[in-house]
Structure formats: C-alpha cells, structure tokens
Amino acid sequence: MPGSPTPEEREKADAELKAKEEAEQAALPYKWTQTIKDVDVTITIDAKYKGRDLDVKLTKTALKVAIKGQEPFIDGELPHPIHVDESTWTLETVPSGKEISVHLDKVNQMEWWAHVVTSAPKIDTSKIQPENSKLSDLDGETRGMVEKMMYDQRQKEIGKPTSDEQKKLEMLEKFKAQHPEMDFSNAKLG
Template sequence: MADRPASPSPEERKKLDAEAKAKEQEEQSKLPYKWSQTIGDLDLTAPVPANLKGRDLDVKITKTSVKAGIKGQEPIIDGPLPHPIVVDESAWTLETSKDGKELNIHLDKANKMEWWAHVVTSAPKIDTSKITPENSKLSDLDGETRGMVEKMMYDQRQKEQGKPTSDEEKKNEMLKKFQLQHPEMDFSNAKIG
C-alpha cells in the first residue's frame, strides 16, 4: 500500500485555504461581470456605457446557455451553463447604477439544490465546498428543504474530512446496536454497503 501524504496541519490548511481563496478572487475579479448565487438562483451584473438603451444589447438566455453583450461587440458573457435553468423564470434588465448603467441577468436554477462553480463552463471555477449560505437564507427555506440542505452541507464537510456521511453514521449506529443485542454472532467479516 502506498504511503498517503500526511494531512496538512490546521495552520497549513488555513494558509492553503487563504491562498486558494486569493487566487479564486483574483480570477473572478478579471471577469467582465460580477456574479452571486443562492442555492436556487444566480445573479450577474456587468457595467455598460451610460448612453446605451435595452435595444443596444444582445442578450440570449436558453435552458443551457447564456450570451450577453453590446450589439456588434465581443460578448460580455457567452457559453454553456454548467446546469440547466428555468428560462421562463429568468430575465435580464438594464439598470442605472452610480457609475452609469449595468446589465443585470437573473438565472433561475432548475435544480434548487446545487451550487454552481461558475456561470459558464469556460469561466474559472470557484470552490463550492467553501460556500456558507447566510443563516437568514437558510431559515427562509421550509423545514424539509432546510433539513435537506443542512444534511447536504454536513455530508459535504464529512466527505472532505474523510469521515462518514450522515447515512453511513446511521448504518454504523444500527450495526453497533444489533451487535450489542446479539453478542453471540461473529461480525468480524461484516461489510456495510
């Protein structure tokens, strides 16, 4: 069996996380747009010249792609989405901002249970395992959905640390109880699947 590299110490892990976060922020800052997301939707903003009107923009949103920009110019964003969206619930607007105008694009995720690593697959990814939804947003969810999201987040953290997921923990607990109730049985070769 090959030696596994030693896990980084908490200090090293903090340093590595900080370096990864800085690299991620630098990559994201170079994009011609800014974007944010919740578990259910994604919003993108891009500055455009103040003299533009809606008819000067070319925006096309489909279930699996987005293209947006100023007519006759290189698109601000153009490419396949990493996951499908609900087109009828997605929209774009041209808003006045403090620096001129900005194009706003709202994408409604088809799957309300996944974080996106990027808006289009050609863009640099973010580390979705580091996303911590604001508690207020989590509390807005109904009980069942919130429970599912919290379980997904817990399982994700457990996997990253090489620990069992909540389902695996339940199986282990059930096996332990069964072993205690049946000490006469040999469980040395038992496999949990």
C-alpha cells in the same frame, strides 16, 4: 501521519486558493452571486447604451450577454439548466453608468454552481456559507414538514412520543373506548 499538512499549512493553502479564486473572479467582465435557488450576474456598461443596443440570449443551458457588434461579456454553456421562463434580464441606470442585471432561476435548487458558464474559472463550492433561511421563507407544505420534524426531534430528546406515535396511541384509546368488551392488557405497540 507523515506528509499530512499541519493546520497552519492547510490554512495558508486555503488562503492562497481563496486569493487566487478572488483574483480570477475579479478579472471577469461581470460580477455574480448565487443562492441555492438562483444566480445573479451584473455587468456595468457605459451610460450611452440602451436596451436595443444589447444582445442578451437566455436558453435552458446557455447564456450570452453582449453589446451588439462587440466581444461578448459572457457567452457560453451554463453548468446546469435554468428555468428560462423564470429568468430575466434588465438594464438599469446606476451611479457608474448602466448595469445589465441577469437573473437565472436554477432548475435544480439543491446545488451550488462553481461558475456561471463552463468556460469561466471555477470557485470552490465546498467553501460556500449558505444564508440562514427562516421557517417563514418556506412554502406551507415544506414548512409543516420541517416543523413536524423539529417537534418530533424535541419529543424524542425528552423521551416522549413523536407526533406519529401520539396519533397511534389516540387511535388505540378511541378503539378501546368503542370496544370495552375486548381485553388490551397484553397488547404490544410497535
């Protein structure tokens, strides 16, 4: 197909985009990371500041972090809503001074954010490599559902009945035992 980039050209373009994205993110007055469930923002400030010197506001759809009377480090609309009651900020002493840490708990825990505030440069969320989660990280109900799906998948692969099909067979056997007078020779399962 003429006009399609070669794998080398695509790789070069991806590398250029990644370098541009990294430069834009490095220029921000804060660093940020995210998981599928939350966003963490850190801002290094001078050690002389205390919590009372800060102006930090967290709302469902906006974030502001500033030293009172100074230009904010971050001030804008969030791309997606957060759970305000589950979101926090702290001021901690670190080797380079002090660090403001803001933890934002996402409402929709099934999407990646392209930026912390909508006025900031975006990252390419399609390039995010999610961390592998372990079954033990899941809550009981979700874990049970995933384990059942994995079991059913293995059963199908080896041509054996899934857990639901096994339950039906067990119920049929129990019913047969309770009703020996009935003829099940022509019964079809479906």
